[in-house]
Amino acid sequence: MSELLVTGGQVLRPDLTVERADVLVSQDSGDIVAVDEPGTLDGDDELDASEGLVIPGLVNAHTHVAMTLLRGLADDKPLDAWLQEDVWPVEAELTPEDIRVGAELGLVEMIRSGTTALSDMYFAVEEIAEAVDQAGMRAVLGFTAVTVGKDDEGARADLEESLDVARNLNGAADGRVRTTFQPHSLTTVGEDYLREFVPKALDDDLSIHLHANETRDEVTPIVDEHEMRPLAYADDIGLLDGDTYVAHGVHVDESEIDLLAETGTGVAHCPASNMKLASGMAPVQDLLDAGVTVGIGTDGAASNNDLDMFDEMRDAAMIGKLAADDASAVDAGTVVEMATENGAALLGFDSGRIEAGANADLAVIDLDAPHLTPAHDLVSHLAYAVNGSDVRHTVCDGEVLMRDRTVEVFDEAAVRDRASEHAAALVERADS
Numbered sequence: 001m002s003e004l005l006v007t008g009g010q011v012l013r014p015d016l017t018v019e020r021a022d023v024l025v026s027q028d029s030g031d032i033v034a035v036d037e038p039g040t041l042d043g044d045d046e047l048d049a050s051e052g053l054v055i056p057g058l059v060n061a062h063t064h065v066a067m068t069l070l071r072g073l074a075d076d077k078p079l080d081a082w083l084q085e086d087v088w089p090v091e092a093e094l095t096p097e098d099i100r101v102g103a104e105l106g107l108v109e110m111i112r113s114g115t116t117a118l119s120d121m122y123f124a125v126e127e128i129a130e131a132v133d134q135a136g137m138r139a140v141l142g143f144t145a146v147t148v149g150k151d152d153e154g155a156r157a158d159l160e161e162s163l164d165v166a167r168n169l170n171g172a173a174d175g176r177v178r179t180t181f182q183p184h185s186l187t188t189v190g191e192d193y194l195r196e197f198v199p200k201a202l203d204d205d206l207s208i209h210l211h212a213n214e215t216r217d218e219v220t221p222i223v224d225e226h227e228m229r230p231l232a233y234a235d236d237i238g239l240l241d242g243d244t245y246v247a248h249g250v251h252v253d254e255s256e257i258d259l260l261a262e263t264g265t266g267v268a269h270c271p272a273s274n275m276k277l278a279s280g281m282a283p284v285q286d287l288l289d290a291g292v293t294v295g296i297g298t299d300g301a302a303s304n305n306d307l308d309m310f311d312e313m314r315d316a317a318m319i320g321k322l323a324a325d326d327a328s329a330v331d332a333g334t335v336v337e338m339a340t341e342n343g344a345a346l347l348g349f350d351s352g353r354i355e356a357g358a359n360a361d362l363a364v365i366d367l368d369a370p371h372l373t374p375a376h377d378l379v380s381h382l383a384y385a386v387n388g389s390d391v392r393h394t395v396c397d398g399e400v401l402m403r404d405r406t407v408e409v410f411d412e413a414a415v416r417d418r419a420s421e422h423a424a425a426l427v428e429r430a431d432s
């Protein structure tokens with residue numbers, strides 16, 4: 001039996017209090033065994049958390065991890081033009097190997113910034129699952145189906161593949177990978193296809209993840225065609241369900257917020273992407289007040305442009321206040337819960353809290369820095385002042401993924417070199 005002791009630091013507890021404590025984790029079960037007063041626990045191996053804060057590993061509730069290869073390639077455009085003119089033509093040239101390399105780069109970036117779990121939407125999902133397996137992280141993965149612009153055969157092949165991937169990869173990486181059925185959005189998958197395939201997913205007890213109500217331009221055609229709000233349309237199809245979570249949820253009205261709450265549908269809020277693509281401001285405080293589970297996601301690196309969840313917490317707090325026109329809205333403690341417990345709830349992992357019995361997914365923040373001085377309130381620091389580069393150690397499932405800022409699960413320099421090479425070749429193919 002192998003146990004790891006995270007020792008000498010302060011610990012963020014589930015009630016958001018901070019205390020001096022050691023954390024003992026089992027590398028066999030992957031669970032936290034005990035959280036106790038300093039000096040009372042023993043392990044076979046130790047992680048030094050002195051001058052540090054132990055927090056739950058952050059949960060990135062919506063991303064396209066392999067899109068790191070497109071980082072900085074298409075900026076300063078709205079969603080529709082960004083996808084059609086820039087992103088989709090380049091993505092059409094992506095090979096499975098590119099996706100593997102891009103995913104590895106994104107996972108390294110996540111490990112360095114204290115993220116231990118992600119929810120991903122993409123293609124060549126087997127490659128992403130293998131990268132996640134090697135990374136030692138947890139992920140909810142899926143193949144994203146698009147039917148617009150495809151003939152019937154192509155459309156069906158996409159949806160069948162989304163079902164197959166969700167069925168076959170569930171439980172991969174020793175249970176660290178779960179899956180979702182993924183229609184890309186309510187406007188990029190046709191109604192007849194949704195009505196045919198969503199019941200199949202539900203019959204198989206598959207969870208569902210899709211983009212919804214991201215931009216105004218996406219809402220208007222649905223209202224025009226179906227004479228209902230997009231989420232009423234989604235509910236009519238059967239998409240809204242306790243195991244479903246939608247990305248964005250920016251342009252939702254009161255009736256849709258109620259629908260999300262009643263059906264137990266979650267939301268992955270992506271503040272940076274929503275600002276960068278000028279999609280709008282999600283009514284996050286209203287969603288939370290209604291009882292909707294809201295997590296936080298970075299979205300892909302091409303609309304962010306990094307995968308740092310500390311940035312994302314700060315952005316969520318800032319834009320949440322602007323949207324509510326209330327400086328007390330989406331406060332520091334709330335964004336920390338959104339990035340930890342809420343995200344874990346959306347993904348269906350027993351992570352997101354430092355407590356005996358929970359998954360041993362954690363990060364240690366180095367507090368020994370000018371921008372974290374003085375230390376009046378460490379929850380405030382997590383929301384407003386900590387950067388991803390302040391993370392000293394990252395642990396998932398009891399295994400050390402990064403120790404003293406050295407990533408142990410990948411050869412980081414090689415991953416970065418490969419990513420640069422693949423990105424350059426990709427752009428060359430797309431341009432020719």
Ligand SMILES: N[C@@H](CCSC[C@H]1O[C@@H](n2cnc3c(=O)[nH]cnc32)[C@H](O)[C@@H]1O)C(=O)O
Pocket residue numbers: 064079083087088091121122123143144145146158184211214273299300303
């Ligand atoms: N099988 C699909 C691939 C879809 S993967 C998921 C897609 O979501 C795209 N994406 C990334 N961010 C966003 C967003 O914010 N809204 C909608 N789509 C996005 C991403 O570029 C990728 O094309 C096909 O044949 O086109």
Ligand SMILES: [Zn+2]
Pocket residue numbers: 062063064211247299300
């Ligand atoms: Zn997205």
